[in-house]
Amino acid sequence: MKRITIKDLAKHLLLSTSTISRALGNDTNIHPDTKKKVLDAAKKLGYRPNPTALNLKYGQSKNIGFVVPEMITPFASKVLRGVQNILYPLGYRIIITESDENPLIERKNLLLLEEFNVDGIIINLCHETQNQDLYEQIMDRGTPLVFFDRIPAKSLAASKVMVNDNIKTSLMIEHLIDMGRTRIAHIMGPSTIRNSTERAMGYQRILTKHGIFDPDLVIKTEGTTFEDGRNAARQLLDKKLAFDGIFAFTDTLAIGAMNYLHEQHIKIPEKVAIASFSGTELATIVHPQLTSVEQPLLQMGEIAAGLILEKIKDSTAPSKTIVMDAEIIYRASTGE
Amino acid sequence: MKRITIKDLAKHLLLSTSTISRALGNDTNIHPDTKKKVLDAAKKLGYRPNPTALNLKYGQSKNIGFVVPEMITPFASKVLRGVQNILYPLGYRIIITESDENPLIERKNLLLLEEFNVDGIIINLCHETQNQDLYEQIMDRGTPLVFFDRIPAKSLAASKVMVNDNIKTSLMIEHLIDMGRTRIAHIMGPSTIRNSTERAMGYQRILTKHGIFDPDLVIKTEGTTFEDGRNAARQLLDKKLAFDGIFAFTDTLAIGAMNYLHEQHIKIPEKVAIASFSGTELATIVHPQLTSVEQPLLQMGEIAAGLILEKIKDSTAPSKTIVMDAEIIYRASTGE
DNA sequence: AACCCATCTGGGAACGTTACCAAAATTTTG
DNA sequence: CAAAATTTTGGTAACGTTCCCAGATGGGTT
Numbered sequence: 139m140k141r142i143t144i145k146d147l148a149k150h151l152l153l154s155t156s157t158i159s160r161a162l163g164n165d166t167n168i169h170p171d172t173k174k175k176v177l178d179a180a181k182k183l184g185y186r187p188n189p190t191a192l193n194l195k196y197g198q199s200k201n202i203g204f205v206v207p208e209m210i211t212p213f214a215s216k217v218l219r220g221v222q223n224i225l226y227p228l229g230y231r232i233i234i235t236e237s238d239e240n241p242l243i244e245r246k247n248l249l250l251l252e253e254f255n256v257d258g259i260i261i262n263l264c265h266e267t268q269n270q271d272l273y274e275q276i277m278d279r280g281t282p283l284v285f286f287d288r289i290p291a292k293s294l295a296a297s298k299v300m301v302n303d304n305i306k307t308s309l310m311i312e313h314l315i316d317m318g319r320t321r322i323a324h325i326m327g328p329s330t331i332r333n334s335t336e337r338a339m340g341y342q343r344i345l346t347k348h349g350i351f352d353p354d355l356v357i358k359t360e361g362t363t364f365e366d367g368r369n370a371a372r373q374l375l376d377k378k379l380a381f382d383g384i385f386a387f388t389d390t391l392a393i394g395a396m397n398y399l400h401e402q403h404i405k406i407p408e409k410v411a412i413a414s415f416s417g418t419e420l421a422t423i424v425h426p427q428l429t430s431v432e433q434p435l436l437q438m439g440e441i442a443a444g445l446i447l448e449k450i451k452d453s454t455a456p457s458k459t460i461v462m463d464a465e466i467i468y469r470a471s472t473g474e
Numbered sequence: 475m476k477r478i479t480i481k482d483l484a485k486h487l488l489l490s491t492s493t494i495s496r497a498l499g500n501d502t503n504i505h506p507d508t509k510k511k512v513l514d515a516a517k518k519l520g521y522r523p524n525p526t527a528l529n530l531k532y533g534q535s536k537n538i539g540f541v542v543p544e545m546i547t548p549f550a551s552k553v554l555r556g557v558q559n560i561l562y563p564l565g566y567r568i569i570i571t572e573s574d575e576n577p578l579i580e581r582k583n584l585l586l587l588e589e590f591n592v593d594g595i596i597i598n599l600c601h602e603t604q605n606q607d608l609y610e611q612i613m614d615r616g617t618p619l620v621f622f623d624r625i626p627a628k629s630l631a632a633s634k635v636m637v638n639d640n641i642k643t644s645l646m647i648e649h650l651i652d653m654g655r656t657r658i659a660h661i662m663g664p665s666t667i668r669n670s671t672e673r674a675m676g677y678q679r680i681l682t683k684h685g686i687f688d689p690d691l692v693i694k695t696e697g698t699t700f701e702d703g704r705n706a707a708r709q710l711l712d713k714k715l716a717f718d719g720i721f722a723f724t725d726t727l728a729i730g731a732m733n734y735l736h737e738q739h740i741k742i743p744e745k746v747a748i749a750s751f752s753g754t755e756l757a758t759i760v761h762p763q764l765t766s767v768e769q770p771l772l773q774m775g776e777i778a779a780g781l782i783l784e785k786i787k788d789s790t791a792p793s794k795t796i797v798m799d800a801e802i803i804y805r806a807s808t809g810e
Numbered sequence: 811a812a813c814c815c816a817t818c819t820g821g822g823a824a825c826g827t828t829a830c831c832a833a834a835a836t837t838t839t840g
Numbered sequence: 841c842a843a844a845a846t847t848t849t850g851g852t853a854a855c856g857t858t859c860c861c862a863g864a865t866g867g868g869t870t
Contacts, residue, residue: 141533141616143826154850159828169848184615189591190535191826193526194855197477201567209551210755218545219572231537231569231590235562236555254567255525279520280477364759393759400761419546423700423729424760425736479856490820495858505818527856531825 142185151179162187189229201231202446203251203259207239211390212418213435214262217286220439221260224447230257239361241268248272258282258446265330266291282449286442287433288331297445297457299438301464303333303415306431307340309466310413311385313429315348317473319383319411323355325370325395327362327387334387337415341385355381359391367394375402382410383472389416393424396471411472417464426470433464478521487515498523525565538782539587539595540570541580547726548754549771550598553622556775557596560783566593575697577604584608594618594782601666602627618785622778623769624667633781633793635774637800639669639751642767643676646749646802647721649765651684653809655719655747659691661706661731663698663723670723673751677721691717695727703730711738718746719808725752729760732807747808753800762806769800 144162148155153172160168161176162185179185193199202225206214218234225232233254237244244264249272251259259276261283263269270290277283277295285298314322324341327334338356345351357373359366367390374381375398386392392414396406404410406426414421417433441460448455480498484491489512496504497512498521515521529535538561542550554570561568569590573580580600585608587595595612597619599605606626613619613631621634650658660677663670674692681687693709695702703726710717711734722728728750732742740746742762750757753769777796784791 141826144828145826155827156829156851157849160849163828167848172848186589186591188530188826189589190526190530191855192828194524194530194825194857195827195829197855199526209545209554210548212546215545215551218570222571226571226586229590231567233567234554234570235558250562253522253525254565255522364755397759397761419700420759423733423756425733477856480858481856491857492821492859493819496819499858503818508818524856527825528858529825530827530855531857531859533825 199255201256203256205261207264216435217439220436224443241265303336304340307337311344321381322383325386364394367391371395371398386414429472535591537592539592541597543600552771553775556772560779577601639672640676643673647680657717658719661722700730703727707731707734722750743809765808
C-alpha cells in the first residue's frame with residue numbers, strides 16, 4: 139500500500155537515486171538500456187512522482203486560489219472552466235473559495251489562501267474598496283493577484299480582465315429605445331461594485347441623450363440575488379410610475395424581477411421589456427428568454443489564467459488590463 | 475520578498491531551528507521567555523509556516539479531489555459548499571474537476587487527481603458502470619473514494635451518501651395523484667445512472683398501484699440538460715397522447731420541459747402539473763416555481779467530507795452508506 | 811563537594827526529488 | 841597501448857519542517 143519512491147526503485151535495481159531520477163526525466167546523460175530498465179521497473183511497481191517533494195524543492199505550491207462572491211449561479215463556474223482549461227494541463231491545482239458577497243469572508247479567504255501558499259490568486263471581488271489594503275499586502279508579500287469582472291477602485295499593480303460595462307450598457311439601452319421603449323427603469327446593483335456604477339452611467343448617458351432619463355426609475359439593490367431583483371420590481375411597482383422596460387445589472391436581478399412581474403400578471407415583453415448583463419445559461423432557461431449582454435466568460439477565465447501565469451513566471455512582468463468584447467444577444471424578453 | 479523560514483528566524487535570534495520549531499508549536503520543553511522572543515520575531519518578520527514541507531514530511535498532500543459531471547447548475551456547487559465547510563478549517567484544499575457527463579473525461583480527471591497526489595476523492599459519477607474498474611484500482615492504490623448522489627452499480631468498498639430516490643419519488647407521484655392528475659408522464663434520465671432507474675421504478679410502482687401506469691408516457695433522455703428536457707417535452711407532445719402531469723428526473727429536465735410547454739402556450743399547472751427532483755435554487759427562479767423533492771445538498775457535502783476524513787484517518791475504517799432524508803416542497807407548478 | 815534530576819537547547823536525520831560535482835567506465839585518439 | 845575525451849554513474853546537499861537523541865545549564869539533595 140505504501141507509495142513507491144525513487145529510493146525504492148534504486149534499491150530494487152541496485153542503482154543510485156540520481157540515475158533513477160535521470161532515467162525518469164529527460165536527461166540525456168544516461169545509457170538507453172539503463173533508462174529502459176528503470177522505466178520498466180517504474181511501470182511494474184507503479185511508481186508515481188511525488189509532486190509535494192517537487193513543490194518543496196522549487197518553492198512553488200502549484201496551487202492557484204480562485205476567489206469569487208458565489209458559485210451558485212453559473213457565472214463564476216464558467217470563468218472557472220476557462221481557468222481550469224489553461225491551468226490543469228500545466229499541473230496547477232485550483233482552490234476555490236466563496237465570499238458570499240461579504241468583504242469580511244473574502245478577507246478570511248484570502249488569508250487562508252496565503253496560508254495555503256498559493257502561487258497566485260484570481261479574484262472577482264465583492265467590494266470595490268473594503269479589502270484594498272489586503273490586496274496590496276498580499277502582492278507585497280509576493281503573491282500575484284489577477285482581477286476579473288469586478289475590479290478594485292484603485293488601480294493597483296495587478297492585471298485585470300473585464301468587459302466595457304459602460305459601452306455595452308449603452309448599446310443595450312439603445313436597443314430598448316429602438317424597440318420603442320421610452321420609460322426604461324434600471325435595477326442597479328450595489329454601488330460598492332464598480333461595474334454597477336459603470337453600467338448605471340451608461341444607462342443614464344443614453345437616456346439623457348434621448349431626453350427621457352428619469353431618476354425615479356432607478357432602483358438600487360443591496361445585493362445581486364434573485365430575491366434582490368424581486369424586491370426591486372416590487373419597489374418599482376409600488377412607486378406607481380409608468381414604465382415599459384427594465385435594464386438590470388445582472389441576470390439574477392433580471393430574473394428575480396421578471397418573476398415578480400409574472401406574479402403580478404404583467405406581460406413580458408408586451409407590457410415591460412427586460413434586458414440584462416449575463417453570459418450564463420440563466421438567460422435562456424427562463425421564459426421568455428432574456429435579452430442580454432453576453433460576456434465571454436470562458437475566455438475571460440482563460441485570459442485571467444494566462445495573466446497569472448505571466449506574473450508567476452516573472453514577478454516583474456508588467457500588469458495588463460484586458461478589456462474584452464461582449465456580444466448583445468437579442469431574445470424574447472425585449473420583443474422580436 | 476523571499477519567504478521567511480524557520481532557518482531565517484534561527485539565524486536572526488541566534489537559536490537553533492529546533493528551538494524555533496518548539497516555540498512555534500505547542501511543545502512544553504521551552505523557556506517561556508524564549509518562546510515569547512521567537513513569537514515576537516516571527517510576527518515581526520512575517521513568518522508563515524510552509525505547508526508543503528509538512529505535507530512532504532507527513533506524506534499527506536492535504537488535497538481532496540472533487541469530481542462532478544458539471545458545475546454549471548448549482549447542484550454540485552451546493553454540495554461543494556458543504557464539503558468546504560468541513561474540509562477548509564482542517565487545512566485541506568479541494569481540487570475540482572468536471573466530467574461533462576463523459577466517462578472518458580471522468581477517467582482522465584481521476585487519473586489527474588491521482589497524479590496530484592490527493593488524499594481522497596469525493597465523486598458524483600457520470601456513468602453507473604463505465605469506470606468501475608478505475609474506482610477499484612484507485613482504492614487499491616490507497617486513495618479512498620466517497621460517492622454522493624449517484625453511486626456505482628457494484629457496491630465497492632467505498633462510503634456513499636444519497637437520498638432514497640425510489641421512496642421520495644413515490645411520495646411525489648402520490649402528491650400528483652392527490653392533486654387530481656391521472657395521466658402523469660415521466661421524463662426519465664439516462665439509464666446509465668442508477669438514480670434514474672430508481673426514480674423511474676418509484677414512478678411506475680405508484681402508478682401501477684393506482685392502475686394508471688402507461689409506458690407510453692415515459693420519455694427517456696440522453697442527458698440531463700435543459701435542452702434534453704425541452705426535447706423530451708416535444709417528444710411527449712408529438713405523441714399526441716393526453717397528459718396532465720410530468721415528473722422529471724431532475725430540475726434541469728423539468729425546466730427545459732416547462733419552457734417548451736410555455737412556448738406551446740400550455741398552461742402550468744392548469745393543464746399540466748410539473749414536479750421534479752432538486753435541491754437547488756433553480757426550482758424557485760422559474761415561473762411558476764417548481765414543486766420538487768429537495769435534497770439536503772449542503773449536508774450531503776458535509777457528510778461526504780466526514781466520510782472521506784474517516785477513511786483518510788484510518789484506511790481500514792468500515793465503509794458506510796448514508797441515506798439522507800429529502801423533503802418534498804410543494805410549489806406552484808403542481809397547483810395549490 | 812559531589813551527585814542527580816529537571817529544564818532547556820542544539821545537532822542531525824528524515825520526508826522525495828533534483829542538481830551539481832566527482833568518480834568510474836567506456837570509447838576515441840595519437 | 842597509453843592517454844585523452846566522452847559517456848555513464850554515484851554521492852551529497854538542498855528545499856522547510858519536525859522529532860529524536862544528546863548535551864548543557866541550573867537547582868536541589870546527600
